[in-house]
Amino acid sequence: MTEITTSALLAELHKAAGTVTDVVAKLDDADVAAPSELPGWTRGHVLAHIAGISNAMARQLEYAARGETIDIYDGGYEGRTKAIELAASHSLAEHRDATEAALSRALRAFDGLVESGWNTRISFRNGTVLDGGLALWRELVIHVTDLGIGRGPEAWSRQFCEHLFDFLSARVPADQKFVLQPLGLPQVVIGSGRQSVAINGMITDIAAWLAGRTPTLGSLRASADADGVDLPELLPWPSSVPATR
Structure with missing residues (x-):
């Protein structure tokens, strides 16, 4: 297996974000409240998590650019869970706005990197910006399948x-x-x-x-x-x- 280059990862992040946006555009209000592929979670929960992790990773990069680190989620795992539960019941319009804004913020942060910036330390997994980019790639690709809107793992690339x-x-x-x-x-x-x-x-x-x-x-x-x-x-x-x- 070959490691993915930073330029290829950036392209994959844009592709994955575009897929999320396209899938969300096909939803209606009833869809949002319906069960997802994840036990106990509606599609609203999944959308809230996608927005949450996108904002969280963007914040990792924004702090890293200033030479600082910050926890991935305010309040740790409990804070993450609380935020998802609070946002899960939002309307379709609110989910669309939140998801699009979060994805744009994350992509803007990754697009602004110089090559050396990928090696900057972040608090997430005590790793680097590259680790954060790989994590966001995983989150977007996997969770869009969890929405259960006809795009399953069979669409995942070999890479x-x-x-x-x-x-x-x-x-x-x-x-x-x-x-x-x-x-x-x-x-x-x-x-x-x-x-x-x-x-x-x-x-x-x-x-x-x-x-x-x-x-x-x-x-x-x-x-x-x-x-x-x-x-x-x-x-x-x-x-x-x-x-x-």
Whole structure:
């Protein structure tokens, strides 16, 4: 797997933001109140989270440009949850305005970077602006599928799926290693345990499973010692806060 360049990541952020905007434009008020693909969340919750993480990441960059750091969310995980719950019941017009403003703010912050700026430290995961950009890419691409408006993981690009393989290797239990075998593509090994489990299927189905989403192409199979087995249990999503979706 090759690492994504900063110019390619910037292009992917614009593409993902455009997809969010296009999908939101297709919603009506009833859609917003309907259940999303995430248990216990309406589409309004997902939209509130998209706006929230976009604003949060923009703020990381705005402070970094001044040589300062700030927590990803005011009030930590509890503050994040409270903000989502408060905004979830907003009208479609309010969600559209909030989402568009947040995405524009985030893209403006990333567009204004010079190359060295991608290495600037931020508080998110005690990482860099590049880490923040990759996180926002994940959030936009995955959560737009969570809206359940006909754009599932099957639309994820090979580059995005391979990025998830790397990032979500943290979900492999310590005693296992997964031999990912995407159909028609080179295999990828994640994890370093002694027990080897092969995961075979379309690359998007493998990535969706690792991300805790439902594979949409029905191609996923697991095997160990040449025998079919159940898909392994995964560790929690690697997070900068105590819990996340």
